[in-house]
Amino acid sequence: MATDTELLEKIQRRMVEETDRPDAAATARIVREEAGVISDVDVLAILRKLRHDSTGIGPLEPLLLLDGVTDIVVNGPEQVWFDRGQGLEQADLRFDADADVRRLATRLVVACGGRLDDAQPFADGRLRRSDGSQIRIHALLSPPADGGTCLSLRVLRQAVTTLEQLVESGTLSCELAELLQIMVSRRIAFLVTGGTGTGKTTLLAALLAAVPGHERILCIEDTAELQPIHPHVVSLVARSSNIEGRGAISLADLLRQALRMRPDRIVVGEIRGGEVVDLLAALNTGHDGGAGTVHANSLQEIPARMEALAALGGLDRHALHSQLAAAVKVVLGMRRTAQGRQLHQLGLLHGNPVEVSVIWDADHGSRPGFEDFRRRVSS
Missing domain, CATH: 3.30.450.370 (Beta-Lactamase)
Structure with missing residues (x-):
């Protein structure tokens, strides 16, 4: 039988009239009384429809x-x-x-x-x-x-992956994982970039798990996704305004609060607006080893993307490039392939205005500058 809207509305009215929280037996009885002659299969179908209409994300x-x-x-x-x-x-x-x-x-x-x-x-x-x-x-x-x-x-889903798990899944090689782990321990600031669903947050969480245990990490996010396997992580989550248009807490607000909370590392889960100005200022005033993710389809797009975001925070192009050149050294590009999510490129920021040099990519391996970077990081 069809579970039409009129029948469901009758059943729901009866459920409200008779009891606030009817149990399964009482609900089934109401269904049979309202639907008339009905099979057990149809009763289950209606019960399933009622559950979908009231809990979770429905059907x-x-x-x-x-x-x-x-x-x-x-x-x-x-x-x-x-x-x-x-x-x-x-x-x-x-x-x-x-x-x-x-x-x-x-x-x-x-x-x-x-x-x-x-x-x-x-x-x-x-x-x-x-x-x-x-x-x-x-x-x-x-x-x-x-x-x-x-x-x-x-x-x-909260990202709790480790670098070892990413190596096992084929996201990156063991050699690169070891290099990135050393990079994190040396407090080199980095950005993870890529399109939607490429695994930026997952890689960021895995790298944060490599931060020495005695350091305090403050994660600032629009939605709580980062949950690195680390003994000292404080998560600050932004909030949108309520129905009355009040109570909003922006990422920039949280970043300013984080500076007063004795952070060793400041991490922005996704840089998407004017908060980039506060983040770069923090990274240039003694808070080394910070990190974040930013939407960009390639590493070469990062300077232009950062320019656009900085403009939202009132920072002009020249000032942005000066701040970015001093604050961030390494950029990591993620991509999604038929085999799964993959670390696609490793690049370095240099110059003013800032440019990106790709020193490694998944298709060709190491490029000019990679061995020099590895020596500098490992020394």
Whole structure:
């Protein structure tokens, strides 16, 4: 039988009227009374639908069980897609109507403390799950979405990987892992770059695990993803404004607080705005060994990307290049391949204005400057 919306609404009203928290037996009884003659299979189908409408991410929950899933996107009731590292794949899953997608999107946004309705047809939020992971949520209602309500979910699992595990998975070689470990112990500041889902945060967490245990690491993030295996890590997480437009805490705010918290290393999980100005200032005033990630498709794009971000913080091009040249020495580029996520390039920043020299890449191995860099780091 079809579990139509009218029947579900009747059952939900009965559940609210009779008890705040009905147990499974009471819920099944209400289902049978409202649905009339119904098989056990149909009862289970309705119970499953009720659970999906009230907990987790609803009918999308089975997709979270897929190994390595990072993104789930819904384009109206007919199209559900997911990404587990090989690009988007269409799921064998449909919603009955756009109203079901809208109801799910609204519930998720409200659970994040936001608002989603005709007056506010788009919203962002973060949903924390019981397993410690978080889901970044974006919803866009129809209209303005032409083909139906759009829902985008990004699965944010805390990064607890070590360099040894990355070597085993083929992300980087043992030789490079040893070199990067020495680089971290020598307090050389670095940036990890790459596109979305390339493993930037995972590599950063693994490198932070190589920081000597007596040092204090302050991790500043928009969403708590970094959880390096290290005895002294303090996580500071930004916060968006509430429904009234108040209470926002930016990464720049947290960076200024971190400077007063006796940090040995300051790490920004993802540099995406004017906070880059405060980070570079910190790295140039005695806080060596800092790190962060930044979105860029190649190492050569980093100077231009940093220029754009610094402009948001009021720093002009000349000042940015002077600060960047003094603060950051090494850049690491990640990419996603058919075999998985991979360290693609290792580069050095030099000059003013800053340029990037690639001294190693996964396709060709060591390039001019690599052996000299290894000698300097290891000496």
